Amino acid sequence: xxxxxxxxxxxxxxxxxxxxxxxxxxxxxxxxxxxxxxxxxxxxxxxxxxxxxxxxxxxxxxxxxxxxxxxxxxxxxxxxxxxxxxxxxxxxxxxxxxxxxxxxxxxxxxxxxxxxxxxxxxxxxxxxxxxxxxxxxxxxxxxxxxxxxxxxxxxxxxxxxxxxxxxxxxxxxxxxxxxxxxxxxxxxxxxxxxxxxxxxxxxxxxxxxxxxxxxxxxxxxxxxxxxxxxxxxxxxxxxxxxxxxxxxxxxxxxxxxxxxxxxxxxxxxxxxxxxxxxxxxxxxxxxxxxxxxxxxxxxxxxxxxxxxxxxxxxxxx
Numbered sequence: 001x002x003x004x005x006x007x008x009x010x011x012x013x014x015x016x017x018x019x020x021x022x023x024x025x026x027x028x029x030x031x032x033x034x035x036x037x038x039x040x041x042x043x044x045x046x047x048x049x050x051x052x053x054x055x056x057x058x059x060x061x062x063x064x065x066x067x068x069x070x071x072x073x074x075x076x077x078x079x080x081x082x083x084x085x086x087x088x089x090x091x092x093x094x095x096x097x098x099x100x101x102x103x104x105x106x107x108x109x110x111x112x113x114x115x116x117x118x119x120x121x122x123x124x125x126x127x128x129x130x131x132x133x134x135x136x137x138x139x140x141x142x143x144x145x146x147x148x149x150x151x152x153x154x155x156x157x158x159x160x161x162x163x164x165x166x167x168x169x170x171x172x173x174x175x176x177x178x179x180x181x182x183x184x185x186x187x188x189x190x191x192x193x194x195x196x197x198x199x200x201x202x203x204x205x206x207x208x209x210x211x212x213x214x215x216x217x218x219x220x221x222x223x224x225x226x227x228x229x230x231x232x233x234x235x236x237x238x239x240x241x242x243x244x245x246x247x248x249x250x251x252x253x254x255x256x257x258x259x260x261x262x263x264x265x266x267x268x269x270x271x272x273x274x275x276x277x278x279x280x281x282x283x284x285x286x287x288x289x290x291x292x293x294x295x296x297x298x299x300x301x302x303x304x305x306x307x308x309x310x311x312x313x314x315x316x317x
Contacts, residue, residue, distance in 0.1 A: 024258065026265065026266075026269065031177075031269070033055045033177060033271060034056065034180070035052070035055070035056045035057070035084055036084055037176075037230075037233045037234060037235040045077050045080075045081070046073075046077070047063065047071075047074045048064050048077050049061070049062040052085060053085075053089070053276075054273070054274045056174045056176075056271075057086045057172060057174040057177070057272065057273065057291070058088075058089065058172065058274030058276070059084075060091065061081060061088050061089065062091075066095055066283065067096075067099050075106050078285075079107070082155070082285065083232055086172065086174055086287045086290045086291050087172045087284060087293075088284070088285045088286070089282065089283070089284055090283040090284075091279065091281075091282055092281050092282065093281055093283040094280075094281035095159060095283065097119060097120040097121065097124050100124070100159055100283070100309055101123055101124060101309050103283075104155075104156075104157040104285075104309040104311055105311075107311045110123040110312070111123070111146070111149075111153060111311070111312045115199065123309050124308070125308045125309070126305070127295075127304075127305070127307070128305045128306075129303065129305075130303050139295035139297065140295055140297040141243055142241065142268070142292045142293070142294045143202065143293070143294075144241045144288060144291065144292050144293075145288050145293075146199075146244075146310070147239070147243075148197045148199035148202075148221070148222060148244045149219070150222050150315055151314055151315050152224075153310040153311060153313050154287075154288060154311045155288050155289075155311050155313075156308055156309065156310040157283060157284070157308065157311075158283070158284045158306055158307070159281070159282065159307050159308075160278040160281070160282055160304070161280065161306065161307060162280060162304060163278045163280050163304060164303060165302060167296060167298035167302070168278060168295075169278065170275075170276050170293060170295050171273050171275045171293060172273065172274050172276075172293045173266075173267040173268075173269075173291060173292045173293070173294075174272045174290065175266075175267070175291060175292060177272040178266035179227060179237050182266070190226045190259075190263070192225075193225070193226040193248055193249070194223045194226065194248070194249045195223065195225075195226050195239075195240050195245050195247065195249065196222070196223055196245070197221065197246065198219075201243065221246070223249065224316045225239060225317065226240055228316040229317055230290060231289070231317075235290070237290050238263055238266060239316060240264060241267075241292055242264045245264070247260070248260065267294075288310070288313065289313060289316075
């Protein structure tokens with residue numbers, strides 16, 4: 001049919017053109033966002049105030065004095081909040097290193113980490129970046145702490161001692177939400193899969209070779225499930241990360257790399273994330289079994305000082 005000024009009608013195509021997008025992409029649409037496992041009993045909090053920061057991850061906690069030993073009922077409610085919201089924020093706690101470590105010990109034995117700078121004791125790790133000579137490190141990448149251990153940390157308690165005037169925030173991602181929203185065919189593909197974790201990929205760009213050689217026998221590669229089950233909530237979670245997961249057992253390198261690239265990208269989805277703007281003396285306590293985190297290095301030329309203690313965890317299953 002011709003088109004003229006007197007006859008503006010056009011012919012509508014009856015065939016939709018091919019518009020393929022690359023396989024393994026992430027697409028817009030509704031996402032499953034639930035903070036609790038199926039069947040979880042929601043109960044009111046009687047001893048602390050819990051204020052969620054997003055739909056699935058992050059809550060600010062008020063009403064608990066972290067500088068003193070916790071009453072059993074308070075400890076139990078903080079633990080329930082941790083299971084529900086994965087990372088908890090305590091504003092203005094201003095704990096001494098000894099008090100910070102004592103708070104973390106309510107959840108178990110504290111680990112030491114010879115790869116990181118020591119604080120006031122062997123259990124305290126100190127992250128210190130000064131205005132002069134600051135450089136990027138392993139912090140500003142999505143990762144789960146120490147998955148290269150047979151028993152990765154159960155959780156970590158981080159306090160900011162000094163905060164830059166702008167920037168220096170930390171983000172956490174909910175890896176249970178990341179698992180929930182995987183395509184069914186991907187879930188089937190990774191069901192029962194095992195991946196290798198190694199400390200060297202995450203540290204070799206920032207650690208002298210002599211130090212790596214000294215520690216590689218102490219930290220041999222380990223295998224963990226690609227999807228781990230939370231030992232307390234029973235929820236399934238993705239358990240691979242860019243820093244330490246090297247490959248999936250039984251797959252050729254190209255196939256493993258493609259699948260890991262897709263799985264690790266899940267942490268980048270904003271609906272699964274919470275972002276925290278620090279003030280000096282603030283505490284974050286996160287469930288390392290259920291999250292990844294990313295410390296932004298957007299404050300070059302400014303000073304940021306943080307101290308962290310970590311609780312020894314269980315072997316993933």
